Amino acid sequence: MDVLRPPLIRIGGRVYRKNFIQEQAFPREEEEDFYAGPGDCTDEPCDAFVVEETERGFQCRVEVPSPLYKYIIGKKGETKKRLETETRTSISIPKPGVEGEIVITGQHRSGVISARTRIEVLLDSFRKKQPFTHFLSFALNQPAIQEKFLQFKEEVLEKCSKDHGVSSSLFQNPAKLHLTLGTLVLLNEQEIQKACDLLQRCKEDFVDQITGGQPLTVEVAGVEYMNDDSAMTDVLYAKVHMKDGSDRLQMVADQLVERFVASGLMLKEWDRVKLHATVMNTLFRKDPTEERNNTMTGKSSFKERESFNGQNILKLFENFHFGEVQLDSVRLSQRFSSDASGYYTTSGQL
Numbered sequence: 081m082d083v084l085r086p087p088l089i090r091i092g093g094r095v096y097r098k099n100f101i102q103e104q105a106f107p108r109e110e111e112e113d114f115y116a117g118p119g120d121c122t123d124e125p126c127d128a129f130v131v132e133e134t135e136r137g138f139q140c141r142v143e144v145p146s147p148l149y150k151y152i153i154g155k156k157g158e159t160k161k162r163l164e165t166e167t168r169t170s171i172s173i174p175k176p177g178v179e180g181e182i183v184i185t186g187q188h189r190s191g192v193i194s195a196r197t198r199i200e201v202l203l204d205s206f207r208k209k210q211p212f213t214h215f216l217s218f219a220l221n222q223p224a225i226q227e228k229f230l231q232f233k234e235e236v237l238e239k240c241s242k243d244h245g246v247s248s249s250l251f252q253n254p255a256k257l258h259l260t261l262g263t264l265v266l267l268n269e270q271e272i273q274k275a276c277d278l279l280q281r282c283k284e285d286f287v288d289q290i291t292g293g294q295p296l297t298v299e300v301a302g303v304e305y306m307n308d309d310s311a312m313t314d315v316l317y318a319k320v321h322m323k324d325g326s327d328r329l330q331m332v333a334d335q336l337v338e339r340f341v342a343s344g345l346m347l348k349e350w351d352r353v354k355l356h357a358t359v360m361n362t363l364f365r366k367d368p369t370e371e372r373n374n375t376m377t378g379k380s381s382f383k384e385r386e387s388f389n390g391q392n393i394l395k396l397f398e399n400f401h402f403g404e405v406q407l408d409s410v411r412l413s414q415r416f417s418s419d420a421s422g423y424y425t426t427s428g429q430l
Contacts, residue, residue: 131189131192131193131196133189134185136185136187137185137186137187137188137192138185138186138187138188138189138191138192139183139184139185139192140183140184140192140193140195140196141181141182141183141184142181142182142183142184142196142199142200143181143270144181144182144199144203145179145267145268145270145271146174146176146177146178146179146180146267146268147210147267147268148203148206148207148267149173149174149176149182150176151202151203151206152171152173152182152199152202152203153173159202160173163195163198163199164195166194167186167191167192167194167195167198168186168187168188168191169184169185169186169191169192169194169195170184170185170186171183171184171195171199172184172185179268179269179270182199184196184199207265207267208347210265210267211265211415212263212264212265212415213264213265213266213267213414213415214263214264214265214266214272214275214412214413214414214415214427215260215261215262215263215264215412215413215415216260216261216262216264216279216336216337216340216410216411216412216413217258217259217260217261217410217411217413217424218258218259218261218407218409218410218411219257219258219409219411219423220257220258220259220300220320220357220405221254221255221256221257221258221421221422221423222403222405224403224405225254225257225300225402225403225405226254226255226257228401228402228403229252229254229257229359229402230254232359232397232400232402233248233251235396235397236393236397239392239396240392240393240396243388243389243390243391243392243393244311244388244389245362245365245386245387245388245389246388246389246393247365247388249364249365250360250361250362250364250365250388251359251360251364252358252359252360252361252364253422255418255421255422255423256418256422256423256424257357257359258357258413258423258424259320259333259355259356259357261333261336261337261353261410262336262337262340262341262346262349262353263346264340264345264346264412266345266427271345272412272427272428274343274345275340275345275412275427275428276412276427276428278339278340278343278345279336279410279412279428279429279430280428280430281339282335282336282339282430283430285339286335287332287335287336287410287430290328290331290332290335291328291332295406295407295408296322296328296329296332296406296407296408297322297323297324297404297405297406297407298320298321298322298323298329298404298405298407299320299321299322299323299401299403299404300318300319300320300357300401300402300403300404300405301318301319301321301399301400301401301402302318302319302398302399302400303316303317303318303319303359303393303394303397303398303400304316304317304319304356304394305317305390305394310389310390310391310394311389311390311391312387312388312389313360313362313387313388313389313390314361314362314363314385314387315358315360315361315362316358316359316360316361316390316393316394317356317357317358317359318356318357318359318400318402319355319356320355320356320357321355323404329355329407330352330353330355332410333353333355334352334353336410337353357402360388360390360393362385362386362387362388363385365385365386409429409430410429410430411424411426411428411429412426412427412428412429413425413426413427414426414427
């Protein structure tokens with residue numbers, strides 16, 4: 081980690097630096113190690129969270145998706161007990177699988193705020209470890225684009241199948257061709273609804289102004305690779321740009337991501353969104369049925385990548401024209417899912 085640029089954590093509308101600490105390993109469960117030491121958060125400004133005064137002291141409520149309860153409870157309840165002991169509070173957590181609020185109560189306002197801050201830091205750490213569940217996308221699966229993509233696939237296999245690592249299983253499902261703007265971890269219906277509502281506000285605040293309320297005409301042409309060595313390619317993508325040469329698509333993408341990052345629903349990865357449509361990916365290699373299997377299980381399986389030599393593909397298909405398409409909606413797409421058209425299930429769109 082770059083000590084001059086530590087990662088940032090957004091808690092209660094404030095941004096904190098997460099500084100690197102040389103930690104000593106202990107034989108504990110991982111979730112037990114994510115809590116602040118005594119007094120670390122007692123100086124937290126009281127206006128950072130809503131703390132209610134009650135007859136018995138003070139109270140604070142935290143909205144937490146049920147899949148994250150276990151990280152607050154810890155092994156045999158140890159994490160929860162430690163939080164309660166060190167902050168002199170009582171923490172009430174809903175039953176597993178039941179959506180609700182975690183309620184922190186205590187006789188001292190500072191103790192309640194300290195417990196709330198520690199819970200937020202703990203949740204932030206574990207949320208970042210969750211695989212993404214949704215992503216913002218533009219669909220590129222129009223029939224004409226799919227037809228040209230299948231032509232591209234056929235010609236690549238005909239001319240480059242002897243190149244190292246090239247096989248039919250590397251190609252994207254044509255019904256799922258898309259532009260990804262950014263990924264999200266949405267763990268319950270409330271978070272999905274929050275993302276949908278934000279998407280609609282983005283439409284009103286700036287998307288319609290940039291697009292003039294009209295679809296964006298883009299051209300999908302040419303291929304490029306992600307990594308540094310084309311002889312060891314993992315992702316090959318089609319390039320996408322506005323037909324009129326403007327940067328309106330880039331503006332929409334960048335401002336959407338900026339707004340979702342500011343809301344805490346998305347993590348900032350790049351200064352600008354890289355507009356690309358994946359056509360070949362080594363993650364597809366070992367199990368061509370993974371997409372179908374994951375649709376049923378809702379889970380992803382890790383697998384080691386085996387790169388392919390993309391040099392000839394890049395040379396022969398450098399200017400391959402996949403076609404033009406009208407982009408008229410941004411979708412909140414659900415990972416590992418399919419709708420009637422074969423595209424990802426849409427949770428919301430603008």
